Amino acid sequence: MTEPIAWADFEKLEIRVGRITRAEPFPEARRPALKLWLDFGPELGERKSSAQITRHYAPDGLVGRQVLAVVNFPPRQIGPFMSEVLVLGLPDEDGEVVLIGPDQSVPLGGRMY
Structure with missing residues (x-):
């Protein structure tokens, strides 16, 4: 069973929708991964992510897809990619x-509640 959290803890997470604008293989990653560039609309702009999703997704099939992401974690260096x-x-x-x-x-940058 998971430990309960307060509603205020959930509200700290900014989960927003972005559209994948670019995707590339990430051969330098320790585990198979892709580099993604996502557009979160005018408020947040473009952000990057490394994702271990190679089993089900190829880079060319991801462009244009809307996905959810946590946008308020600190950036993390993954090999040569931030x-x-x-x-x-x-x-x-x-x-x-x-x-x-x-x-x-849905509109880019929309927040999940």
Whole structure:
């Protein structure tokens, strides 16, 4: 069972929707990963992320897709790449990441509540 948190703790997370504008292989990563560039609209602009999603996704199939990401974690250096947001996903039956995103187009930068 997970430990309960206060509503105020949840409100600290900024989970927003962005559109993947560019995706590339990330061969320097320790585990297979892709480098992603995401547009979060005029308020937040473009941010980068490293994501271990190579099992289900190829770079060319990701461009244009809307996904959810935590945008207020501190940036993290992943090898030669600075990851600025955490793209969200759920594990499939083999533990491989499946991305989370809206099933309809929504305004970029919209916050999940």
